[in-house]
Amino acid sequence: MSLDHDDVNEGRRRFLMSGALVVSFSLFPGVRAMAQEVIADEGAAVHIGKATQTLAGSLKTNPYLDAWIKIDPAGKVTVYTGKVELGTGVRTALLQVAAEELDMAPALITFLTADTGASPDEGLTAGSHTMADSGSALLNAAAQVRGLLVDAAAAKFGVSSTVLNVRNAVIKTPDGRSMTYGQAVGFVDLHRLATPSSPLKDPATFNVIGTSLPRLDIPGKVSGGVSYVQDITMPGMLHARVVMPPVYDAQLMQTNTPEILKMPGVIKVIRDGSMLAVVAKGEWQAVQAQRALAAGSQWSGGRTLPDPATVHRDLKTISTQHIEIANTHSAAGAPVKTLSAKYTKRYMLHGSIGPSCSVALFKDGVMTVWTHSQGVYPLRDGLTEMLSLPKEQVRCIHMEGSGCYGHNGADDVAAHAALIARELPGQPVRVQWMREQEHTWDHFTPAMVTEVSASLDAGGSIVDWNYALWSSSHNERIVNAGRLLPARMLAKPFVSAPSVPMVQPEGGGDRNAIPLYTLPNVHVMNNFSPTMPLQTSAMRSLGAHMNVFAIETFMDELAAAAGADPVAFRLKHMQDPRAHDVIKLAAEKFGWPRAARKRNHGVGFAFGKYKNLMAYVAMAVEISVVPETGQVMLEHAEVAVDCGQGVNPDGIRNQIEGGVLQSASWTLYEELKFDTSRIRSFDWSSYPILRFSAVPRAVNVHLINRPGMPFLGVAEASMGPTAGALGNALFDATGQRLRDLPLAGESLRKRIDV
Structure with missing residues (x-):
């Protein structure tokens, strides 16, 4: 290869x-x-x-x-x-x-x-x-x-x-x-x-677009071939591991370098400020040396982490920028009933299955980096600044990584590889983070708080909508060297660029905060925090997961207050004809509304158009609940999708199915564990994700193809609707309106017992 x-x-x-x-x-x-x-x-x-x-x-x-x-x-x-x-x-x-x-x-x-x-x-x-x-x-x-x-x-x-x-x-x-x-x-x-x-x-003559061409990347993955950057081998390649601080802002005081240099296969210990790494001939030798080096290193006390119990309260203090993203007014009926609700989301991990990895080679004055970064050009620019090299002397080549879907450690480990390779010219160096580093030094999904209130008139129509959220940018991608973790640890550290809100209509934390529904009086406020107490950045769908969850579960509450069926209530407030089509198709395929259901089972419906710009997704789901444990199983989902001209139908279904599973894991179970001293989610036992035993019994995806229409992005489109549908199905199954993510587990068990 x-x-x-x-x-x-x-x-x-x-x-x-x-x-x-x-x-x-x-x-x-x-x-x-x-x-x-x-x-x-x-x-x-x-x-x-x-x-x-x-x-x-x-x-x-x-x-x-x-x-x-x-x-x-x-x-x-x-x-x-x-x-x-x-x-x-x-x-x-x-x-x-x-x-x-x-x-x-x-x-x-x-x-x-x-x-x-x-x-x-x-x-x-x-x-x-x-x-x-x-x-x-x-x-x-x-x-x-x-x-x-x-x-x-x-x-x-x-x-x-x-x-x-x-x-x-x-x-x-x-x-x-x-x-x-x-x-x-x-x-x-x-x-x-x-x-x-x-x-x-x-489009009527297409013979490649619209067909399910087998994926190019699958054969190597299922046969154990070279598929990921983690699989790279090169002649003379060395292996490196890094030692990370125990907590944010801790400074490296002392190391046991002389002892490490005596270990088998060890070539070099590299230290620049608090950036510490060991290089060896073999990977296992590097792992053993890293463990010994970490055990023998001494660090100053670092920054105190927030109290998990006050995270959402604290967001309202640190969210110092108040950005009005929607304020529309038109004639409407007189309000006769007003509802309000508050929702919270905790910090989450990317949970990449493969720890971040990179290979770098510094040869003839040119730094070449093989990376699973989501942006090789932004990474190249950050490395250029960090290494003080001209752009033409830094080359970043993408190779797929085992695990991503957002800003995980890919860019940071590439920076580690480049810094280490610079000290060993002419020799390729492979760097892979350890599992605990991938978890504890992740760019976590930011915590969020949302509040919504709306009023209905005598005819059951929404006459006003007020929505507010408190969170951060959700996007701290590489815009300068200071956004690279090891660059901030150097003896002459780089400073991260200030955090800025992402503008609408894309949005960041406020992505999908403006409903697509036609509502006469809408006010939406993004309360933006330029700082966060934990290291955070982009996770698949950014704020859309939480915002669509809040909007879609609240739509069900409004429908109930209006005495209306949830699907009919959505259609009543929706003018977009393509949205109508996916909502009707999902309901039809599911057989909505369902007849009387079994005990501890429930059904739910939700809709979203990702960023109000990309693919339309509507879905109906059935869940089951185990009251004794709080376990929730997504039994069955019928999903309708309109992403314009479909290119690879099987690929579209694959992404929707994967999104449903990932969002179900987030919505039901995932939350970062930490205390004021440390991040405590350092392995899979301390950060559980959806297991194979809990995958849905059936997820059926129905595509509405629009030949000749623009391509609409689909990969993240099911994240929000899945969360909304699960929240509504849980209410149907338990009678409990759950607004704090994650929804399942011990907290649900306690609610059911009450």
Whole structure:
């Protein structure tokens, strides 16, 4: 397996990535004026950006066609994406998109993901943006490349391009003459800006998009092949382990380095301030040395952690920025009944199954890092600052990691690997965190508090809606070196960039805090905390998990107060026709409303449109409760999904099913254990997740396909609706309206006993 893309000619691409976009000729009709404007102004990139805002997806920021597709004279087609595979199947889906518009079998395309030495810069792979951004870019780039090649062939053949047939990178005339893509590209310069319009195929003719192409990443995973960055082996590779402080802000005072250097296989102990690591020839030797080094190190006292009992009360004190994100007013009936509720969510772990890992090599002045980061370009920039190296001397290559779905330790361990490799030039160094480090030094999901009140008129319609939340950004991604954990531990530490709220409509902690329902008077306030007592950052769906839980369970309370069926009540307050379709489909497939149910069983319904921008999801669930233990089982779920043009139906179902399971684990069981001294969730016994014995008996996903419609991100879309449906089903089963996450376990048992 090739660990770096040595077949990529980096010369032109590195030149382009340096920002030198000045050109003095017309790239294609209609861009001469833009090129002249770029030449005349030092802010070239700004003007390029303005001129490309009508382009699709990530073409806005990466507008050159050859940033996405390269074809050599031999006919080899290489397609690039700046997005990464995180286990969601997007590598397969993006390949399908490119193959469809290039009129090629997917197997004939070399498809490469994020690499700062080769791929377009698409920032982070997060927020269910991959298909909307990279998929849209590839769809249009591939169509334009195909169109240019066909036009070039038509000119050479002396025929109209409309009579030519394309199949598997071969262009044919009706009389049998043919030209390969490799031959045609000799008459076309693909180093040109994309155009706003593309010769897209009629969706009715698709034969790759809309099919369940087998996942590219699965065979290696199920056969034990090299699949993850954790699996990398390289000639002469050394192994390193790091020693982490016992608590935040503890300073390293003393080590037993001389003893460690005498241990078998140990090559070096590296210390820079409080950043401490040991390097050995073998992995087990590194683990043994790390344990001995940790036991022999002395630290100063660190920062006191918050009292878990007062976390939610404290949020209202530290949330010092008050941001109004919705304030609408229109005529409505007179309120006759008002309801209110408060909801809380605790800190949670990412719980990555594989501890974070990275391999780094510092050779000939260039630092190369293999990483499972969700953003190789932001990571590259952070490492550049930390190492004081020019950007062209730092390269980050993505490899899938075993476990992610948010900002876990991937970037931090990459920084560890780079710092250690710098001390051992010419030798690849593999660094993997220990399980307790992955848990205790995670970027936890922030705690949250939400409060909602709403009024009904005499006809059972909602006439006002007031919602407030207290939390943080939920996103402390790498925007400078100080966001990298080991960079803050150095003798000359870097300082983390200030936390800032993510703006709507995406949102951070306030993601999905504005209901999609049509309500006459809406006020939504985000009470933002720029600091948090624990290290926090992005977890799959950010604040949407909690906000949709609160909104959807409160909608059930309002429906009950209005004497209405929960599904009918939602439809009454929803004008979006696509939302109507998924709500009706989920209800129909479930057989809503259910007849009388068995004892300790309940059903629930919920809806959400992720970020009010991406996929629509509605679901109905059935659960069972064991009163003696508080255990809750998700027995059955029927889920309806509309994500626009579906690319890989099996992949979409896979992500919805996985999201349902993960959200069920969060909603029912997961919470970080800590006290004022330490993080106490350091292994799987102290941080339980949903086990195989508790997986749902059936999760059926029903897709509403919209051929030709924009791709809508689906990977995180089921997190909120799952939480809402479970909360409503628990009320149905127990008569207890539970508003504090997690919902199951000992707290539920006590509520049932009352």
